[in-house]
Amino acid sequence: MDKVSVQLTVMQMCSEPDVEKNLAFIKHQLEQLPIEGDHIVVLPECCLFFGGKDAEQLALAKATAKDNSLVKSLAVLAKKYQVILVAGSIPLLTQNGEKFTNTCCVFSATGEQIGRYDKLHLFDVEVDDSEKSYLESRYTQAGDTTTVLAATDKINLGLSICYDLRFPELFRELSNYGANVITVPSAFTKVTGEAHWQVLLQSRAIENQVYIVAAGQSGRHTNGRETWGHSMIINPWGEIMTSLDQMPGCATATFSLENLNKVRKSMPIQAHNQFITKLK
Numbered sequence: 001m002d003k004v005s006v007q008l009t010v011m012q013m014c015s016e017p018d019v020e021k022n023l024a025f026i027k028h029q030l031e032q033l034p035i036e037g038d039h040i041v042v043l044p045e046c047c048l049f050f051g052g053k054d055a056e057q058l059a060l061a062k063a064t065a066k067d068n069s070l071v072k073s074l075a076v077l078a079k080k081y082q083v084i085l086v087a088g089s090i091p092l093l094t095q096n097g098e099k100f101t102n103t104c105c106v107f108s109a110t111g112e113q114i115g116r117y118d119k120l121h122l123f124d125v126e127v128d129d130s131e132k133s134y135l136e137s138r139y140t141q142a143g144d145t146t147t148v149l150a151a152t153d154k155i156n157l158g159l160s161i162c163y164d165l166r167f168p169e170l171f172r173e174l175s176n177y178g179a180n181v182i183t184v185p186s187a188f189t190k191v192t193g194e195a196h197w198q199v200l201l202q203s204r205a206i207e208n209q210v211y212i213v214a215a216g217q218s219g220r221h222t223n224g225r226e227t228w229g230h231s232m233i234i235n236p237w238g239e240i241m242t243s244l245d246q247m248p249g250c251a252t253a254t255f256s257l258e259n260l261n262k263v264r265k266s267m268p269i270q271a272h273n274q275f276i277t278k279l280k
Contacts, residue, residue, distance in 0.1 A: 004255075006255040008254070009041045009083075010242075010251050011043050012247070012250070014217065015049065017049055017223075023073055023077075038084070039082075041084070042183045052222060076111065083109055084107065099139055101119070102119035118145070119161040122137045127191050127192060136163075149179055156179050158182035159174075160184050165201065171204045171208050174210075175270070184215070189227060190228050193227070198240075201214050202240070206238040214232055216230060229246040230246070231244045235259065235263075241254075
């Protein structure tokens with residue numbers, strides 16, 4: 001069992017407010033990947049629509065609610081290229097139709113949806129960049145489930161999205177529930193990304209002894225917003241296995257259950273954690 005290995009890929013994008021163009025980019029990148037055996041591909045946050053007005057995300061969620069076309073398009077790609085696709089995030093209309101959830105959908109290599117996570121922590125902050133302030137909650141409804149795992153034959157995927165990265169409690173819960181890989185599709189701003197992106201990702205990997213697979217938006221988008229990129233894959237020891245700078249594209253590394261178990265055995269953090277012990 002310890003010999004299990006799976007390919008992990010981050011896809012970095014400079015998404016546009018155009019679903020078809022973004023789907024075409026994803027398709028092109030998947031065509032370039034040497035897919036052999038089990039392969040997990042992680043897309044960034046807002047992978048199918050980004051760089052427009054926030055209200056346009058809500059309009060897209062409303063326009064696609066009946067036919068579920070965003071979900072169906074991503075499922076088709078997962079099946080066609082036979083990858084486990086962690087589809088960053090897409091806007092899905094809430095039941096009351098007034099807001100959308102920023103949702104990460106996970107698809108198996110047969111195109112079956114095997115996981116869904118609605119972003120828990122919403123980005124309502126002030127940032128010293130061209131945008132100045134962000135109010136994600138204006139049109140987005142936060143999720144109400146803290147720990148979402150998408151189990152595959154060989155890996156337990158813990159799901160998070162972007163701003164969640166600043167809340168270590170979520171990552172600890174995912175680890176406690178059995179995650180050995182945690183995905184972080186993101187659209188970090190250039191300012192916050194340059195300051196905090198890498199150190200936060202490495203911290204979450206080291207604290208929880210998991211692989212972190214973080215795919216980001218990158219570059220200057222149609223509305224002038226700048227995102228940081230620097231997508232990367234980090235092993236349970238906190239080492240960066242592969243990374244990108246700011247150009248769109250893909251980077252791949254290998255998940256090794258043997259190496260993960262070695263790290264956890266040599267430093268049994270979970271067994272030593274007195275907070276977990278006292279809660280039992």
